[in-house]
Amino acid sequence: MRRPGRWWRRKSTPAKVEAYTRWSFHFMMLVEFVAAGGPLLGQLARGGPGGAGEPGPKILLLLLVAGHCALCGVFASRSLDWHLGRRTRPTRLLWALGTATAAVAATAVVLTGPGGPGGTDRSVDDVAFGTFVLVMAFGAGTSTLGMRNQRRVFAGVAGSAAGSGLVAFAFGVPGAVALAAAVVVLFTAGFFTFTYVLSLWLLNVVHELDEARETRTRLAVAEERLRFGRDLHDVMGRNLAVIALKSELAVQLAQRERPEAVTQMVEVQRLAHETQREVREVVRGYREADLSSELAGAKGVLTAAGIDCTVTGPAVGLPAQVQSALGWVVREAATNVLRHGDPRWCAVEVRVLEERAVLTVENDGAPDGAGGPGRGSGLVGLRERLAEIGGTLRAGPAGDGRFLLTAEVSLPSEAGAGAGADPDSPDSDVLPSVVESDRFRTAGTRSEVTP
Structure with missing residues (x-):
């Protein structure tokens, strides 16, 4: 049986941080629906303020809020993939999110004013007005995930706050209330933006550290290979050159039927055994x-x-x-x-x-x-x-x-x-696995390197 949480423990650290970041963004969408749609559900359950009012507009507004939350979740996930370099920038989805935010906010502000469907016995519908503010704040904060330029981020948040105040005032909301709405949108959207930017920064840092650790491991293995190659060159280079020269000399002497050819071949044999012994000594240092x-x-x-x-x-x-x-x-x-x-x-x-x-x-x-x-x-x-x-x-x-x-x-x-075991026995291994001597360094990053 698969135990709960096993899939989480099997993830690497960057994958865990990425999953945590992604689901945190989705959780923010759930918070938006609870904060903006919860009061609407409560008002519908009571049959409207004071038991009056048509439920149709509020049901429409509730459906629009649910759709806006789903769109924010999809946009946040696509934007996260964009920041990680896995897909292109979701530009069309960004425009769709901006349009949906404006549409839901407009519907909410229509229900807010004295001429709205909620009735004329009050100046402001608090539930619809709260939905308007929350949708604007969440929409403005989420849309900043599709931007990398800090100036555009700040301008988007400030513009959304100013626009929400002006729109509320234009639809008959009192000036003080419209100004308060703009301030709330500014600080709430700013808080969401700061949270999103900080989460993306942390995720990028974790990925960069993981890549740096893998690069350090590859460099360590490459350095070890170079060192082993230099050691083998120092040990075998001179002896192989001498063996080649003496072999050529022995061939020439043998062609002339000179007895010194045997002496030269005996010397070649001695040098070959000495080279083999020196190579084993180098190898032994890597295999111990x-x-x-x-x-x-x-x-x-x-x-x-x-x-x-x-x-x-x-x-x-x-x-x-x-x-x-x-x-x-x-x-x-x-x-x-x-x-x-x-x-x-x-x-x-x-x-x-x-x-x-x-x-x-x-x-x-x-x-x-x-x-x-x-x-x-x-x-x-x-x-x-x-x-x-x-x-x-x-x-x-x-x-x-x-x-x-x-x-x-x-x-x-x-x-x-x-x-x-006799290190000079003919059955001994001659060359080690260089990567095997660096197992601990390669294991630290869960990367498998093949020599």
């Missing part, structure tokens, strides 16, 4: 993973991502081979926690038993279905790495939206505790 460093790095990255991370258990005293293997597990697990789902907490525990070391990584960000943060080629490689030293890896949902990853490694005997 220290458990203490990986635990500290995982906690720092997860905490920076807003996840409550706790690390318990000893991270020292284990054989180097075991520390390296568990360090890779911590790195991959932290990457998957950030990349899949949106957890609120993550617990990492290291336990040392009699004959094995156990590492568990648990979080509450398991997505729906059989998949989860443990799926992918990363854990397949970890299983193979752990199998080489007699270890196992289990990963899967643990119920209640939790995901549990468990790695167990047999502790070697004292005689073989320091023994590891």
Whole structure:
């Protein structure tokens, strides 16, 4: 069963801020309908002021207010997409909103004056006049979402306030009341405009920060690639040049049937083995993973991502081979926690038993279905790495939206505790994955980079 709120937790931070902003704009339209249409509904329920009056005009005004609210909601959503660069400016919708605002306000002000359908026993219909003011304020404030120039925004708000006062006065509303209406429209529309502008500014800042973080990650990976390339060039450049020269010399000597050709080829073979050894030494620096460093790095990255991370258990005293293997597990697990789902907490525990070391990584960000943060080629490689030293890896949902990853490694005997794989063996990998050494930096932005 899909739990309420799971869809929200799975969203990224920019997506959450965008959804909050969009629904805040829609909520403002609901506020307009309650504030402007609520009194009309109450008056219709009572049969008009004092039980008199025709309900037809008020019903028409109520329908116009509902349509105006819906149009404001659509315009706000389209304008938000425009500010995010997803669509063109909704110019036609802006004109439609202005026309609808004027039409609803005109209908309301007709019901306001002494000659209106509400009757002649009063000077001003308070309900219709309140609807007029609110529609003008909400319409003027919402229309500013379709503008980016500050002067036009201020001019639109001020013009709507002045126009509302003049129109009310022209339809027979007393001057003091018309002036009060203009002031109310000015401050109310100004407040809505300030709220909309501040919300859009905050949303743009969040998107820019997210893009900057991704750019920083890509630059870090590119820098690491360049550094690795320079190291390989320094190690292999000279030796390969010498190998090429000696190979050419050996070919010429062999063509002349000179015995020195064998000596040159032996030297070429020696240089090739030396180059292979130096390359492995460079690679080893990229492939080593220290458990203490990986635990500290995982906690720092997860905490920076807003996840409550706790690390318990000893991270020292284990054989180097075991520390390296568990360090890779911590790195991959932290990457998957950030990349899949949106957890609120993550617990990492290291336990040392009699004959094995156990590492568990648990979080509450398991997505729906059989998949989860443990799926992918990363854990397949970890299983193979752990199998080489007699270890196992289990990963899967643990119920209640939790995901549990468990790695167990047999502790070697004292005689073989320091023994590891021979870095100079022919079966050793030659080139590492440069991006894999930067997993924590790429995981901070939930972006997957392929070398």
